[in-house]
Amino acid sequence: MSTKQAGGGKGVTPQSEDFSAWYNELVVKAELADRGPVKGTMIIRPYGYRIWELLVAELDARIKATGHDNAYFPLFIPEADLRREADHVEGFAPELAVVTQAGGKELEEPLVVRPTSETIIGRSMAKWITSHRDLPLLLNQWANVVRWELRPRIFLRTTEFLWQEGHTAHADRDEALAEMRTALGFYEEVARDVAAMPVVPGEKTPGERFAGAEQTFSIEGMMRDGRALQAGTSHYLGTNFATAFDITYAASDGSLTLCHTTSWGMSTRMIGGVIMTHGDDKGLVLPPRLAPHQVVLVPIGRGEALDAVVAAARDLAADLSARGVRAHVDTRDASPGFKFNDWELKGAPVRLELGPRDLEAGTTVLARRVDGSKETVPLAGLADSMPALLEELQQRTLDRAREFRDANTASVEDWDSFVGQVAEGFASVLHCGRPDCEDDIKAVTAATPRCIPIGWPEETGTCIRCDAPSAYGQRLLFARAY
Numbered sequence: 001m002s003t004k005q006a007g008g009g010k011g012v013t014p015q016s017e018d019f020s021a022w023y024n025e026l027v028v029k030a031e032l033a034d035r036g037p038v039k040g041t042m043i044i045r046p047y048g049y050r051i052w053e054l055l056v057a058e059l060d061a062r063i064k065a066t067g068h069d070n071a072y073f074p075l076f077i078p079e080a081d082l083r084r085e086a087d088h089v090e091g092f093a094p095e096l097a098v099v100t101q102a103g104g105k106e107l108e109e110p111l112v113v114r115p116t117s118e119t120i121i122g123r124s125m126a127k128w129i130t131s132h133r134d135l136p137l138l139l140n141q142w143a144n145v146v147r148w149e150l151r152p153r154i155f156l157r158t159t160e161f162l163w164q165e166g167h168t169a170h171a172d173r174d175e176a177l178a179e180m181r182t183a184l185g186f187y188e189e190v191a192r193d194v195a196a197m198p199v200v201p202g203e204k205t206p207g208e209r210f211a212g213a214e215q216t217f218s219i220e221g222m223m224r225d226g227r228a229l230q231a232g233t234s235h236y237l238g239t240n241f242a243t244a245f246d247i248t249y250a251a252s253d254g255s256l257t258l259c260h261t262t263s264w265g266m267s268t269r270m271i272g273g274v275i276m277t278h279g280d281d282k283g284l285v286l287p288p289r290l291a292p293h294q295v296v297l298v299p300i301g302r303g304e305a306l307d308a309v310v311a312a313a314r315d316l317a318a319d320l321s322a323r324g325v326r327a328h329v330d331t332r333d334a335s336p337g338f339k340f341n342d343w344e345l346k347g348a349p350v351r352l353e354l355g356p357r358d359l360e361a362g363t364t365v366l367a368r369r370v371d372g373s374k375e376t377v378p379l380a381g382l383a384d385s386m387p388a389l390l391e392e393l394q395q396r397t398l399d400r401a402r403e404f405r406d407a408n409t410a411s412v413e414d415w416d417s418f419v420g421q422v423a424e425g426f427a428s429v430l431h432c433g434r435p436d437c438e439d440d441i442k443a444v445t446a447a448t449p450r451c452i453p454i455g456w457p458e459e460t461g462t463c464i465r466c467d468a469p470s471a472y473g474q475r476l477l478f479a480r481a482y
């Protein structure tokens with residue numbers, strides 16, 4: 001049996017029929033990624049990797065603009081280091097890959113393949129920080145990490161994934177909390193302005209915190225099946241890691257003081273978020289800022305007529321490139337119909353169809369992916385107007401996602417409505433804050449508290465589930481999540 005994959009243009013199972021099959025087929029058929037030979041690993045193909053690179057460029061610029069410097073720490077961590085912070089090791093133990101043999105012999109001390117880098121960076125922070133003049137220390141690392149996944153899903157949960165992890169040390173709690181909010185702020189901005197994902201920023205309940213954190217904040221997006229995706233997290237670690245790794249500084253009066261640290265991360269999971277926030281039955285819908293090819297030109301015709309059309313398409317692509325637009329001429333030996341379907345599957349925001357008659361008339365057919373509209377437009381001035389059109393499509397992609405989210409989010413006041421709402425989308429409710437009540441809700445509905453949204457109005461009352469007094473002084477969002 002051949003293991004070759006069919007090319008594009010074959011379509012995918014409709015989203016409305018089977019969301020999970022739609023996602024799994026789309027990831028492969030749109031040539032974003034493939035499964036690796038080791039269970040849970042993924043191969044990111046060039047088209048998917050380009051999306052990642054575009055996201056990285058936007059995020060890295062914001063990380064640097066807020067004063068952070070990139071560094072690189074080792075992949076291998078002494079296992080003993082991980083044990084120095086009790087909650088941390090407990091949280092990560094089930095997901096660890098441990099190396100016990102290397103260079104042909106048993107290692108005296110097992111090594112952990114990093115699941116995250118608080119410990120190894122904490123060790124260096126302890127060495128580099130001596131006085132208050134060394135603070136704040138603002139580091140970021142772009143790296144791969146490994147967390148053994150029992151139920152892997154490409155981009156969403158993979159045994160190895162790519163991310164950035166910010167790690168910072170501060171003189172006091174207030175500075176560290178401000179830093180945590182800064183990172184959350186640029187995550188929200190990248191999700192909204194680049195990925196066109198209208199995420200909800202908020203704090204995690206204690207049961208959903210990062211292992212070893214005092215406070216965890218996240219951004220939560222709604223996927224088109226109504227489930228939530230945690231798309232980035234930012235943690236205030238208090239003095240937990242400073243205590244474990246002896247990260248201290250001499251204050252101005254000479255007294256030795258523990259640092260307050262933070263960590264925050266965004267990963268290749270975001271690609272899964274983009275797929276599931278915007279995609280439809282025909283395939284991907286990429287926001288222009290993350291599209292490898294923002295405009296795809298499809299020349300149509302035969303023989304000499306085709307040569308003239310291809311030449312004109314190349315000229316137009318060059319004009320578009322000169323205006324900062326990522327343009328691509330599809331000269332593959334395939335029918336126009338195949339190419340139209342393929343670029344719809346791959347989510348190119350704008351498709352231009354150019355045939356001999358169009359060329360003669362000085363026009364082209366412009367198709368927009370986000371709303372499926374098609375119109376004949378003059379070639380003259382098209383390159384000049386394209387950047388503004390792409391901005392409009394970026395905004396439309398965001399607006400559409402926001403409308404979907406708002407239409408599928410509801411405040412609910414009784415248990416039956418809650419059960420119905422979390423089957424469809426997000427439920428905004430009052431909750432008692434007790435972990436066993438959270439567990440009970442999860443067992444019955446599969447929904448978990450996603451976050452305590454920032455800036456929501458004060459409100460108190462009784463718990464949606466157990467009638468105990470509500471906690472947090474406001475509503476929370478509950479949803480089923482990836």
Ligand SMILES: [Zn+2]
Nearest residue numbers: 432437463466
């Ligand atoms: Zn309760």
